[in-house]
Amino acid sequence: MVKAVILDDEYLVIDAMKALVDWEKYGITIAGTAMDGISGFDLIVKERPQIVLTDIRMPGMDGLSIIEKVKCIYPGIQFILFSGYTDFEYAKKAIVLGVLDYIVKPVTAAKVEEALRKALGNLGLLKSSEETRELVKEELIRAGEAAKENWDAAGMPISIEDIRGCMILVCSVPVQNLRIREFLNHSTGLKKYGVFYSVYPQMQMVMCLAAVNSHKEELQKSLEGVLRIWQQDYEEAYIGFSYAAAVQTKIPEVFAQAKQAMAYGQFLGNTQPVDYQMLRQSKRLPDNIQKCERAILEAVRVNRTEEIEESVSDFIMECRDKNTGPELVKHFVLETIYSALGLMKEQTGGMGEGIFTDGEETPAHVEVGRCTNYPELRSCFFQKLCDISRTMENVRAGGRKRLEIQEVQNYIHSHYRDDLTLFDLSEKARMTPAYFSSVFRQEVGTTYIKYLTQVRMEKAKQLLNEGYKVFEVSQMVGYENYRYFCVLFKKYTGVTAQQYKGVTKN
Numbered sequence: 001m002v003k004a005v006i007l008d009d010e011y012l013v014i015d016a017m018k019a020l021v022d023w024e025k026y027g028i029t030i031a032g033t034a035m036d037g038i039s040g041f042d043l044i045v046k047e048r049p050q051i052v053l054t055d056i057r058m059p060g061m062d063g064l065s066i067i068e069k070v071k072c073i074y075p076g077i078q079f080i081l082f083s084g085y086t087d088f089e090y091a092k093k094a095i096v097l098g099v100l101d102y103i104v105k106p107v108t109a110a111k112v113e114e115a116l117r118k119a120l121g122n123l124g125l126l127k128s129s130e131e132t133r134e135l136v137k138e139e140l141i142r143a144g145e146a147a148k149e150n151w152d153a154a155g156m157p158i159s160i161e162d163i164r165g166c167m168i169l170v171c172s173v174p175v176q177n178l179r180i181r182e183f184l185n186h187s188t189g190l191k192k193y194g195v196f197y198s199v200y201p202q203m204q205m206v207m208c209l210a211a212v213n214s215h216k217e218e219l220q221k222s223l224e225g226v227l228r229i230w231q232q233d234y235e236e237a238y239i240g241f242s243y244a245a246a247v248q249t250k251i252p253e254v255f256a257q258a259k260q261a262m263a264y265g266q267f268l269g270n271t272q273p274v275d276y277q278m279l280r281q282s283k284r285l286p287d288n289i290q291k292c293e294r295a296i297l298e299a300v301r302v303n304r305t306e307e308i309e310e311s312v313s314d315f316i317m318e319c320r321d322k323n324t325g326p327e328l329v330k331h332f333v334l335e336t337i338y339s340a341l342g343l344m345k346e347q348t349g350g351m352g353e354g355i356f357t358d359g360e361e362t363p364a365h366v367e368v369g370r371c372t373n374y375p376e377l378r379s380c381f382f383q384k385l386c387d388i389s390r391t392m393e394n395v396r397a398g399g400r401k402r403l404e405i406q407e408v409q410n411y412i413h414s415h416y417r418d419d420l421t422l423f424d425l426s427e428k429a430r431m432t433p434a435y436f437s438s439v440f441r442q443e444v445g446t447t448y449i450k451y452l453t454q455v456r457m458e459k460a461k462q463l464l465n466e467g468y469k470v471f472e473v474s475q476m477v478g479y480e481n482y483r484y485f486c487v488l489f490k491k492y493t494g495v496t497a498q499q500y501k502g503v504t505k506n
Helices: 011-020 037-047 063-073 088-096 109-143 148-153 178-186 216-222 224-233 248-268 276-282 289-301 305-321 326-348 364-370 374-396 400-415 422-428 433-444 448-465 470-476 482-493 497-505
Strands: 002-007 028-034 051-055 078-083 101-104 165-171 194-200 203-210 239-244
Touching: 002 011, 002 037, 011 028, 011 109, 028 037, 037 063, 051 063, 051 109, 063 078, 063 088, 063 178, 078 109, 088 101, 101 109, 109 148, 109 194, 109 203, 109 248, 165 216, 165 224, 165 248, 178 194, 178 203, 178 224, 203 216, 203 248, 216 224, 216 239, 224 239, 239 248, 239 276, 248 276, 248 326, 289 305, 289 326, 289 374, 305 326, 305 374, 326 364, 326 374, 364 374, 374 400, 400 422, 400 433, 400 448, 422 433, 422 448, 433 448, 448 470, 448 482, 448 497, 470 482, 470 497, 482 497
Parallel strands: 002 028, 002 051, 051 078, 078 101
Antiparallel strands: 165 203, 165 239, 194 203
């Protein structure tokens, strides 16, 4: 069905218009109505109808202004304008804006139906062109080749045989940006290129295809407006781009490179656009990498948490200063974790190894692989090393009993989101619930429920610092009851979660 919307500041006119025409006969459904210009514009953006019937004079924004704004975003929409005024200036501007028909009230069924037939006739061509354009883009992105007949039907300003340059920009905010569409439709510098804009589940993408005589610098300058809009509209957006002076078969590779550059910027926490070429400079670790590893392992061996944290922070800082790429950093982190596990096995005779290999713990390579930025990786690295160091110390302190409690502590740290009962934890420690409660309190110095609450509250503080909303944090740390979480948080910290969020932000 073709979608249409009706905009008029008189509800009687809207009702009359809906009753005037047999819309189903024309394959049209009324997707919505609005009685002022601002609501009308929002309705169009939300519903993206193919046909808009609008009055000229409305509060908030007049019909001509709506048409002018919408044409920048969705040039294919067919506008039918009606008014109680035979004003020449209105009619003149309507013609300039490409309005399909101008109906002077009183509106009759014959006039509306004639205008609808024109609109449907035009849509037969416009819809085909838009669909073909989307098909061409997907063919190029996925396979690197588009059928010539599809390319020609999409109305590109260059021939498919002349493609010799491709620049692709991607942004990590996966929402449609109307300002981007407006810029791409109206930038005179882009008229000679084949330009595509799409929104994917993880990002926005702009692709620009150039003919023989175009170079990277020229394309980059033409697309500066896209980068500027993304940076202005989003406080935290990661942008990557790549270019190849090549035929269309290279386009999937350029797309993959642009996404890799975006992920690299996200990992570094760098909101400036990242050129894929820059990644060539990120293939090296800090020069003193062996010294870093020795310092970390020694801190783990002697169970000095502050030294572990300091060594890990020094390593991460050096990698950031060197712009070291994610894969290299993660590789070193995993090597060091496995070296620490080897040290633990050597120091304890293998007693604590089961805590990390019994299938309950998420494997280190999986946790490290999930990290998308340096703060996440630093936190994961530090936590793993502390778990290993704490286990070594507990085994040295003697006692299978202490080791079993340590196993439960590690389990709480990795499963705090779950509904952990006394029975679950005592079973994990291979003790009766009563005996487990007694041993846990003796070894840890507090009850298991207070310990669990402490772990959850510390995690909640971290998540609030990272910008999550209070109700989101409540669920993320295992509290379905939002009010109960707020009571516990205030009791633990002395301030409400909202107050804590405001204090740390300032």
